């Protein structure tokens with residue numbers, strides 16, 4: 068894997084992420100540009116450790132931040148764009164992301180109005196009002212670990228990015244976030260899959276009011292080498308596809324629980340994740356909802372709404 072990446076003029080810098088739910092460090096890919104300099108695919112989290120890891124990685128490659136030409140962000144999670152603002156300021160490089168995640172990168176999705184929308188939505192999922200407090204804390208964390216960007220360029224699906232040693236197509240794979248993109252290098256058969264497929268954790272589609280699940284689309288892309296954001300390499304994609312962004316064990320567990328009768332996502336979450344602590348409800352609820360959407364698409368569960376609450380039941 069490393070050999071394949073090196074041949075493409077790509078270098079990987081793992082950047083530590085301070086929350087265990089992330090499942091490990093997030094990779095920054097440093098890609099040699101045609102006319103000198105480098106591009107980044109993802110920028111790592113903006114904590115001190117994150118910045119240090121990125122700078123140490125660039126130092127090791129003999130690259131200064133002034134040599135950054137373009138910065139591509141796979142999706143609007145802080146462990147992927149956290150350092151983008153600083154990198155942009157150091158280099159003047161434009162930052163590109165899919166339009167549907169721009170509000171995350173610019174912080175415009177974290178407004179009082181959106182907090183109200185979240186409150187209404189969480190209540191429909193059956194969540195206790197205190198969960199909203201977690202959303203607020205989550206947003207404060209985001210500001211602490213990722214400075215919002217002022218200017219983000221669009222990165223539409225189908226764009227062909229030309230680098231020094233290969234070209235890659237931008238694939239838009241909404242699910243984990245509405246604007247998640249992967250880079251697909253057809254000649255080398257390498258998929259830069261960031262958080263679309265993860266090795267150790269399922270890529271939790273964090274509750275997102277604009278979200279829509281279609282994580283299974285990767286199945287349509289046949290490739291030999293997924294270069295995930297969080298792993299050193301895997302010889303075949305099929306192992307990742309087995310997971311399809313979701314652990315089948317969780318799917319089964321949720322379906323079994325619903326055989327006993329309808330439940331709200333918030334009632335399901337502690338049953339599916341009995342070990343989870345209360346402050347993790349935001350994450351477990353997101354995970355449960357992602358699984359429910361897959362079961363719903365398979366027509367194995369159906370949702371209904373009663374007295375302002377969304378219930379799911381087995382069909």
Ligand SMILES: [Zn+2]
Pocket residue numbers: 142144243262
């Ligand atoms: Zn993510």
